[in-house]
Amino acid sequence: MEFKKDLMGLFRRLSPDEQEKAGMLNNYLTEVEIDEVIKSLKRKDISLGIYNLSFMDPFIAINPAHHFNDKIRKKVFQNFSKVAFEVIPKFIAPNIMDVDLIKQTALLQVVSNERIHMLLIGDPGTGKTKIIHSSSNLSPINSFGLGSGTSGVGLALTMKGKEMSRGLLPLAHNGVCALDELNLMKKEDSALLLNAMESGFITYVKGGNNIRLDTNVKVLATANPKGDKFIGKNILSLKKQMPFDSALLTRFHLVFLLRKPGHKKFMKITENLINNAGAEIKEYDLDFIKEYIKYVKENIGEVRFDKQFKDKVSNSISKIKKNEDKYLIDVSPRLVIGLIRLAKASARLELRDYVIERDVDRAINILDNSLVY
Numbered sequence: 001m002e003f004k005k006d007l008m009g010l011f012r013r014l015s016p017d018e019q020e021k022a023g024m025l026n027n028y029l030t031e032v033e034i035d036e037v038i039k040s041l042k043r044k045d046i047s048l049g050i051y052n053l054s055f056m057d058p059f060i061a062i063n064p065a066h067h068f069n070d071k072i073r074k075k076v077f078q079n080f081s082k083v084a085f086e087v088i089p090k091f092i093a094p095n096i097m098d099v100d101l102i103k104q105t106a107l108l109q110v111v112s113n114e115r116i117h118m119l120l121i122g123d124p125g126t127g128k129t130k131i132i133h134s135s136s137n138l139s140p141i142n143s144f145g146l147g148s149g150t151s152g153v154g155l156a157l158t159m160k161g162k163e164m165s166r167g168l169l170p171l172a173h174n175g176v177c178a179l180d181e182l183n184l185m186k187k188e189d190s191a192l193l194l195n196a197m198e199s200g201f202i203t204y205v206k207g208g209n210n211i212r213l214d215t216n217v218k219v220l221a222t223a224n225p226k227g228d229k230f231i232g233k234n235i236l237s238l239k240k241q242m243p244f245d246s247a248l249l250t251r252f253h254l255v256f257l258l259r260k261p262g263h264k265k266f267m268k269i270t271e272n273l274i275n276n277a278g279a280e281i282k283e284y285d286l287d288f289i290k291e292y293i294k295y296v297k298e299n300i301g302e303v304r305f306d307k308q309f310k311d312k313v314s315n316s317i318s319k320i321k322k323n324e325d326k327y328l329i330d331v332s333p334r335l336v337i338g339l340i341r342l343a344k345a346s347a348r349l350e351l352r353d354y355v356i357e358r359d360v361d362r363a364i365n366i367l368d369n370s371l372v373y
Contacts, residue, residue: 012042012043014038014041014042018041018048021048021049021050021060022034022037022038022041022048024048024050024058024059024060025037025048025060027059027060027075028059028060028068028071028072028075028076029068029071029072033068033071036068037062037066037068046062046063046064046066047062047063048060048061048062048063049061049062049063051284051288053282053284053285053288054282054285055083055087055090055285056079056080056083056087057079059072059076060072061073073295077292077295077351078351080292081349081350081351082350084292084349084350085104085107085346085349085350085362087289088107088138088289088292088293089103089104089106089107090103091134091138091281091285091286091289092106092107092131092134092135092138093127093130093131093133093134093135094281095127095130096127096130096131097268098261098265098268099127099131099258101365101366101369102120102131102256102258103131103135104362104366105118105254105256105342105366105370106118106131106132106135106220107135107138107349108342108345108346108349108362108366109135109176109218109220109345110135110136110138110139110176110218110293111293111296111297111345111348111349112218112341112342112344112345112348113297113300113301113302113303113344113345113348114341114344114345115197115200115216115217115218115341116218116253116254116338116341116342116345117197117218117219117220117221117251117252117253117254118218118219118220118221118252118253118254118255118256119182119221119222119223119249119252119254119255119256120132120220120221120222120223120256120258121222121223121224121225121242121243121255121256121257121258122224122225122230122256122257122258122259123224123225123228123229123230123258123259123260124224124228124229125260126258126259126260127258128180128222128258129180129222132144132178132179132180132220132221132222133178133180135176135178135220136176136177136178136220138289138290138293139175139176139293140175140290140293140294140297141172141173141174141175141176142172142175142176142177142178143168143169143171143172143175143176143177143178144168144178144180145168145178145179145180146179146180146181146184147179147180147181147182147183147184147185147189147221147223148181148184148185148186154167154168154189155167155168155169155179155189155192155193155196156169156170156189156192156202156204156213157170157204157211157213164211166213169192169193169196169202169213169215169217170202170213170214170215172215172217173214173215173216173217174216174217175217175218176217176218176219176220177215177217177218177219177220178220178221179193179219179220179221179222180221180222181222181223181224182221182222182223182244183223183224183225183226183243183244190248192204193219193248194247194248194251196215196217196219197217197219197251198251200214200215200216200217201213201214201215201216202215219251219252221252223243223244224243225238225241225242225243226240226241226242226243227241229260230257230259235325235326235327235328238257238328239328242328246330249329249330250329250330250332250334251334252329252334253334253335253337253338253341253342254338254366254367254370255328255329255370256370257328257372296348296349296351299351300348300351300352300353301353302353303344303345303347303348303352303353303354303355304353304354304355305340305343305344305355306354306355309343309355309357309360312357312360312364313336313339313340313360313364316339316364316367316368317331317335317336317339320335320367320368320371326371327371328371329371335367338367339363339364339367340363342362342363342366342367343355343359343360343362343363344359346358346359346362346363347359
């Protein structure tokens with residue numbers, strides 16, 4: 001009877017809806033593979049579903065899970081990789097306007113397989129917390145909490161009797177650790193954070209025992225200046241209002257300063273908010289983006305940075321170094337490391353294991369703009 005069912009199924013004509021969906025398979029599969037799918041479709045062993053996203057053409061998938069879906073997914077992701085740098089940042093704190101470059105940088109941090117540390121420092125009410133929370137949430141591995149540790153979860157670990165609970169840093173091992181209000185960090189946590197950012201592990205002393213915890217994290221932090229809000233525009237004055245010593249500040253590869261917008265900029269933001277009122281992020285859009293980032297993390301390994309870009313990087317750093325007295329932070333070798341890692345992350349985002357000139361240009365643009373105050 002089963003054989004008869006299979007045989008009769010092969011002679012069944014596809015419905016117009018099935019024919020339309022089957023036609024979409026031409027974008028992903030070979031003729032032989034499509035014939036196999038159509039035979040299964042005629043027997044009603046499978047069905048075809050169309051997925052509509054707000055930022056790309058519809059694509060097809062086979063239900064239930066089918067071995068050809070991996071090939072389809074790979075092709076869909078290859079197509080999306082061409083626009084990922086422009087599309088994904090729109091899903092990071094979408095109600096926070098006029099900080100596109102910061103969102104793009106945060107995206108590159110998420111997909112990087114190397115440590116890139118990023119600090120957003122500035123006035124209250126500039127959306128810093130929303131940005132780091134939204135961005136870190138895109139990472140398959142992440143943690144979010146207060147730099148002060150007053151959330152009940154410390155940076156290293158929490159002991160309840162003999163039971164040990166991992167803190168924010170080890171929870172984010174191989175992912176993004178988002179720390180809000182880092183200027184309120186306790187002094188005893190400062191050394192732990194410095195070691196985690198530099199070495200990828202921390203050593204915690206408890207009850208006379210040294211406990212080593214792996215903390216290969218990318219730190220995404222916010223901070224307010226001394227006095228809570230920056231006053232003035234003079235570079236020397238602004239430097240005096242920085243809440244950290246150079247030991248911590250220079251651990252960050254990128255530091256962005258955010259100021260409350262003036263009247264003109266505020267009205268532009270207001271107009272954008274009105275125009276986008278009622279627009280909500282669709283859950284399946286966000287699910288696709290998270291799945292794409294997971295695919296990047298799992299399938300793109302080490303990225304090659306060729307020596308052909310040596311002069312371009314050197315010239316860019318040379319210009320920055322000459323104007324060092326105009327910047328809030330010292331120009332250290334970490335800026336060079338950060339630039340190279342950003343370029344590699346840009347390549348990974350576009351599913352490449354080698355850097356091209358566009359990646360280097362992006363990294364240089366990000367670094368140049370992070371120094372502007």
